[in-house]
Amino acid sequence: MDDMDGMCDGNESEPAVMRFPFPWKPLQRRIALDDPFFEEGNILCNLRLKQISVSESELEELVTPYEEFSCQFSGCNRAFSTVVGYEMHYNAAHRNVCRECSRSFPTSHLLDVHLTEWHDAMFQVLAARQNMYQCLVESCLEKFATAKKRKDHLIQQHKYPANFRFNRTKTVARKNKIDHSQAQTSDSMEVDVPTENLSSRLTVGDKTMDTLPSQPPSSTRTFIYKVPRSIQFGQGAQRGFQHNRGQRRGKHWHQSGAQGDMATNSMVNIEHVPMDDLVTALDET
Amino acid sequence: MDTRKSQYKHKPESVKSLRERRRKQGEALRKAKREKLLSSKRIRQTSLTGVDEITELQVKEACSALTKKPESRGELLIFLKKAFTQGSAFIDAFLGEENAMTTLVSIFTGSDEKLQLEAAWCLTNIATGAEEHALSILKHAGAYLITFLSSGNGPLEDQCLWTVGNIAANGDKCHDMLKDLGVVAPLVKLLGSETSSVVQSAAFALSNMARGAPTHGKELVDSGAIPPLVKHLVYDEDKLKVLAEVSWVLAYLSASGDYEDALLEAGTLEKLNSVLIQVAKDHPNDFEVLTPLLRCLGNICCGLRDVSARACKNKDLVPALGTLLQSEHRHIKKECLWVLSNITAEPDICQQVIDAGILSSVIELLKSAFDIKRQAAYSLCNIACHGEAMCTVLLNKGALQVAVPLLKNHDQDTVELALNFCHLMLSNDKKSLEVFLDSGGLEGLEGLEYHSAENIQSLAKQILETFIYPEQEKEAKEKENVSA
Numbered sequence: 224m225d226d227m228d229g230m231c232d233g234n235e236s237e238p239a240v241m242r243f244p245f246p247w248k249p250l251q252r253r254i255a256l257d258d259p260f261f262e263e264g265n266i267l268c269n270l271r272l273k274q275i276s277v278s279e280s281e282l283e284e285l286v287t288p289y290e291e292f293s294c295q296f297s298g299c300n301r302a303f304s305t306v307v308g309y310e311m312h313y314n315a316a317h318r319n320v321c322r323e324c325s326r327s328f329p330t331s332h333l334l335d336v337h338l339t340e341w342h343d344a345m346f347q348v349l350a351a352r353q354n355m356y357q358c359l360v361e362s363c364l365e366k367f368a369t370a371k372k373r374k375d376h377l378i379q380q381h382k383y384p385a386n387f388r389f390n391r392t393k394t395v396a397r398k399n400k401i402d403h404s405q406a407q408t409s410d411s412m413e414v415d416v417p418t419e420n421l422s423s424r425l426t427v428g429d430k431t432m433d434t435l436p437s438q439p440p441s442s443t444r445t446f447i448y449k450v451p452r453s454i455q456f457g458q459g460a461q462r463g464f465q466h467n468r469g470q471r472r473g474k475h476w477h478q479s480g481a482q483g484d485m486a487t488n489s490m491v492n493i494e495h496v497p498m499d500d501l502v503t504a505l506d507e508t
Numbered sequence: 509m510d511t512r513k514s515q516y517k518h519k520p521e522s523v524k525s526l527r528e529r530r531r532k533q534g535e536a537l538r539k540a541k542r543e544k545l546l547s548s549k550r551i552r553q554t555s556l557t558g559v560d561e562i563t564e565l566q567v568k569e570a571c572s573a574l575t576k577k578p579e580s581r582g583e584l585l586i587f588l589k590k591a592f593t594q595g596s597a598f599i600d601a602f603l604g605e606e607n608a609m610t611t612l613v614s615i616f617t618g619s620d621e622k623l624q625l626e627a628a629w630c631l632t633n634i635a636t637g638a639e640e641h642a643l644s645i646l647k648h649a650g651a652y653l654i655t656f657l658s659s660g661n662g663p664l665e666d667q668c669l670w671t672v673g674n675i676a677a678n679g680d681k682c683h684d685m686l687k688d689l690g691v692v693a694p695l696v697k698l699l700g701s702e703t704s705s706v707v708q709s710a711a712f713a714l715s716n717m718a719r720g721a722p723t724h725g726k727e728l729v730d731s732g733a734i735p736p737l738v739k740h741l742v743y744d745e746d747k748l749k750v751l752a753e754v755s756w757v758l759a760y761l762s763a764s765g766d767y768e769d770a771l772l773e774a775g776t777l778e779k780l781n782s783v784l785i786q787v788a789k790d791h792p793n794d795f796e797v798l799t800p801l802l803r804c805l806g807n808i809c810c811g812l813r814d815v816s817a818r819a820c821k822n823k824d825l826v827p828a829l830g831t832l833l834q835s836e837h838r839h840i841k842k843e844c845l846w847v848l849s850n851i852t853a854e855p856d857i858c859q860q861v862i863d864a865g866i867l868s869s870v871i872e873l874l875k876s877a878f879d880i881k882r883q884a885a886y887s888l889c890n891i892a893c894h895g896e897a898m899c900t901v902l903l904n905k906g907a908l909q910v911a912v913p914l915l916k917n918h919d920q921d922t923v924e925l926a927l928n929f930c931h932l933m934l935s936n937d938k939k940s941l942e943v944f945l946d947s948g949g950l951e952g953l954e955g956l957e958y959h960s961a962e963n964i965q966s967l968a969k970q971i972l973e974t975f976i977y978p979e980q981e982k983e984a985k986e987k988e989n990v991s992a
Contacts, residue, residue, distance in 0.1 A: 241924075241963050241967070242921065242924050242963065243889075243924060243925070243928055245928065245931075245967065246893075246931065246932075246935070247889050247892075247893045247928045247931070247932055248893065249852075249853035249854070249890050249893060249894075250849070250853065250886065250889070250890060251809065251810045251849075251850045251853045252810065252846070252849070252850065252886075253763070253765055253807050253810040254763070254806070254807070254846070255763050255764075256719075256759060256760055256763050256803060257719075260842075260846075260879075261803065261839075261843070262546070263838065263839040263842075264795070264799045264803075264839035264840075264843060265546055266545050266546065267795060267799075267837070267839065268795070268796055268799055268800075269546060269547070269548065270545070271796055272550060272796070307663075308621070308622065311621040311622075311625075311661055311663065311664070312621050314659065314660050314661045315619070315621050315624070315659070315661055315664075316619060318660065329655055329656055329659045330655060330656075330658040330659050330660070331658070331660070332658060333655065360654070360689070360690035361658070361690065361693055361694070362690050362692065362693035362731065363690055377651075380688060381651070381688050381689050381690055382646070382647075382650060382651070382685050382688050382689055383650075383651040383689070384647070384648065384650075384651060387651050387652075389655065
């Protein structure tokens with residue numbers, strides 16, 4: 224029975240309805256936390272809680288700035304001046320790293336899944352007979368026969384985005400990691416992919432058996448939902464914007480062309496700009 | 509005049525409709541303010557939040573700069589996170605900019621940890637906006653938020669937890685999406701973190717997940733949330749805030765009544781008691797911790813029959829409650845009385861209450877404000893119905909004398925409670941009658957004979973007929989006999 228604030232209207236025409244048992248019996252009342260009974264307490268507590276503020280320095284706990292030191296991980300040359308900054312970097316970039324292909328993952332669980340699926344020889348054997356692709360959500364115990372089925376499950380059941388970056392083929396993700404600072408803001412979060420890696424994206428429908436250990440297992444199909452540029456539907460009819468599909472690859476049209484050094488390297492030493500053509504042009508007039 | 513007026517674009521409104529509109533606006537403002545007070549979202553501020561005016565144009569410029577100028581991302585993110593604390597308009601502006609959100613998410617999932625943290629902070633503050641803002645976050649970054657909860661990176665986990673907590677407060681749709689993303693399991697796991705701020709934030713997120721529909725608690729319980737929560741029900745001077753957050757989750761779970769067994773099995777009751785006693789002793793006015801603890805206890809005690817008895821095996825509990833009755837905070841007094849009323853449903857505990865000397869405080873509180881009065885009256889009724897011995901004590905403490913004037917109170921519940929109390933006293937202890945009449949009971953009852961509420965009328969009449977009139981008749985007969 225909830226407690227009520229204020230008065231209740233009397234029902235004169237109906238028989239007497241007692242609010243409480245009569246004669247009285249011991250009464251226990253369970254009250255929900257958003258009941259008006261608790262409103263006063265709720266407001267007070269909220270007011271106090273909302274004034275949580277965090278000073279900037281709290282984030283840099285061990286804020287003693289040391290002399291700049293660099294990350295000891297081979298190949299990484301990030302520099303830090305605080306211990307906690309270094310810790311954070313190490314956790315993010317080096318702790319969950321695959322030793323085979325040096326990809327880094329944000330959690331040990333994702334690393335485990337990766338190791339099982341990509342670098343375990345038994346996996347392919349077992350996958351042929353039973354469902355081996357486990358759901359990426361740790362609390363979900365479902366397994367699937369193919370990576371695509373798992374991806375569909377993630378999207379439908381767990382509302383994951385189609386371009387979840389920790390569930391991609393090797394080359395695309397690696398590019399994303401290294402080229403983060405130059406990431407374009409396209410919807411798919413894909414970055415310009417240099418031409419030499421394009422071939423690995425042509426695995427939609429392909430089942431090439433590669434001997435390179437770094438290639439994804441043959442039965443894994445890349446599930447890029449944006450059609451790769453090299454795939455053409457139909458008989459290859461010419462379509463506008465076919466080459467770039469809105470994404471620039473390399474130079475813009477006005478930067479390419481017979482302009483010698485200036486085309487490939489846009490950094491120009493002003494001392495050494497060849498003025499010969501200008502001279503000839505002026506001469507001609 | 510009217511011809512001129514008709515040339516104006518807007519039809520002039522009558523005074524009445526203008527007033528109506530003002531009134532509605534005022535109501536809407538008050539409602540929004542009240543909702544904000546009661547909302548459980550938390551904006552994360554920095555101490556540097558200044559009084560600078562931020563304009564929408566600045567926000568839009570910051571969005572485009574975010575994509576185009578990677579070097580200045582740090583300061584841009586700091587600016588944006590402050591802007592988001594100042595209201596939904598800026599959040600709308602941000603989300604309206606093309607690619608702003610996707611850029612933010614790419615920073616959030618990128619390799620620069622400092623920027624990552626700032627981006628996460630931005631997400632936290634965006635999540636304090638409206639439901640569609642939270643849904644937008646879930647669509648773009650939901651999966652990453654959950655993934656990073658297991659990253660082992662303390663500050664990042666903390667920030668993601670805040671974001672999740674704020675999102676969960678945005679209603680059922682957000683809550684269900686979070687559940688689908690698999691948020692509950694990592695939250696429970698983080699309760700075991702070594703960093704107390706992470707534990708606190710995890711509990712905050714869990715408490716917002718537990719609110720809302722009664723079934724929400726089930727997900728938490730099924731994921732094994734109770735044991736790690738109970739583990740934190742310990743008294744630690746430096747971790748009172750963690751204790752408060754954890755108690756909130758348990759308070760929500762116990763309020764539904766469906767998880768009694770799980771809670772009791774985990775030893776919630778015993779630990780709750782000892783921690784409550786300790787806090788009441790050392791920090792009797794720390795309502796932030798006391799409020800959820802009291803509510804948890806009060807609702808747990810509504811369960812199986814002997815729960816209250818179990819609770820009071822700890823002899824220090826009742827005296828601790830007595831201390832809290834003297835709290836300087838009104839709502840603590842009120843809620844403590846409610847807890848007391850629940851445990852006095854058991855007869856053995858009433859004796860403890862008497863022994864602890866609390867009765868006088870309870871009776872005193874009968875004179876307080878209307879809502880406190882009511883709770884005190886519940887307790888007294890519960891005590892009085894346990895038999896003659898109790899009623900005698902109550903009588904001696906002067907309870908009846910204070911209760912009788914309540915018959916004239918204008919709050920209907922109070923009146924009905926007072927009537928019930930008087931009835932109990934009169935039924936159980938013969939000596940009450942005299943006290944009752946001396947305190948003006950008769951007038952009180954007679955005043956209620958024609959009360960607008962039928963139940964009050966009939967109660968009053970019943971008491972009159974059962975106790976007063978027979979007595980009056982007896983007296984009349986005795987007078988006759990004497991005179992005869």
